[in-house]
Amino acid sequence: MLTGMTERDWEITLEVFDAVQSARGEPGHDDRKFLEAIHYFSVHNITWRSLPKAYGNWNSVWKRFWRLSRSGVFEAFFQFLAECSETAHLVQFFDSTTARAHVSAAGAKGGSNIRRSAARAAASPPKSTSRPISTDAPLDFHLTGGEASDSTQFETSLDIGPDIRPRIAVTDKGYDSEANRAAARARGITPVIPRRENSKHRGRFFPKRLYKLRARVEQTIGKLKRFKRVAMRCEKTAVSYSAIVSFACGLILVKSVHTA
Numbered sequence: 001m002l003t004g005m006t007e008r009d010w011e012i013t014l015e016v017f018d019a020v021q022s023a024r025g026e027p028g029h030d031d032r033k034f035l036e037a038i039h040y041f042s043v044h045n046i047t048w049r050s051l052p053k054a055y056g057n058w059n060s061v062w063k064r065f066w067r068l069s070r071s072g073v074f075e076a077f078f079q080f081l082a083e084c085s086e087t088a089h090l091v092q093f094f095d096s097t098t099a100r101a102h103v104s105a106a107g108a109k110g111g112s113n114i115r116r117s118a119a120r121a122a123a124s125p126p127k128s129t130s131r132p133i134s135t136d137a138p139l140d141f142h143l144t145g146g147e148a149s150d151s152t153q154f155e156t157s158l159d160i161g162p163d164i165r166p167r168i169a170v171t172d173k174g175y176d177s178e179a180n181r182a183a184a185r186a187r188g189i190t191p192v193i194p195r196r197e198n199s200k201h202r203g204r205f206f207p208k209r210l211y212k213l214r215a216r217v218e219q220t221i222g223k224l225k226r227f228k229r230v231a232m233r234c235e236k237t238a239v240s241y242s243a244i245v246s247f248a249c250g251l252i253l254v255k256s257v258h259t260a
Helices: 007-020 031-044 058-070 073-083 151-159 178-186 208-224 228-232 238-256
Strands: 091-099 114-122 138-145 168-170 190-192
Touching (some): 007 031, 007 238, 031 238, 058 073, 073 138, 091 151, 178 190
Parallel strands (some): 091 168
Antiparallel strands (some): 091 114, 114 138
């Protein structure tokens, strides 16, 4: 099961979670039980009230999640793991996917359609693993309105994620524009972007073999959407949704990269 967690996975998760909190844990709280509750909640897309009693009082879990999501702990959790992955130094892939808001997301500011856009996935093999692994793992994301064009988000995508400049950025033709190519080159990054059918520059050399590897970012998005809470977008606010996506991305990194 791709969303299942081993004991080793939980050890890494708890270590990073402790590191990114303002204080090391919270008195009277069981971090392991709390994170298992958020994992169950994210994978099965249940309501907070439906959390199994084994995870404790659902209202206490929700209040802690609400507090931590607004303090950016889950984003820090994901960022910490991404920065330590050592997989972003060569090739990065960019793509977007739409997660239409579920009917239960209505009723709060920020509850309109939000797209999880500009996923960054590493193609270079990790240096700190002890067994063969899949190299497709998320490095960062940002949320936009569902109507936002992929092309307009390219420069933002180049600037998010770990503080490591890749040599190559690979996208689909939705990002095709001379402005985007210029933005990548200005950062010392070689853009690998296929031309649209009506492009005047179509027919120039294009590295097709490298471009075939772009399937990795699509596979990463597929992994992320195994967390049903991400795929169905039931959160009422962008802050809560960002926290759920960050947590899911962090767990994917734990399972895919941090295995040494």
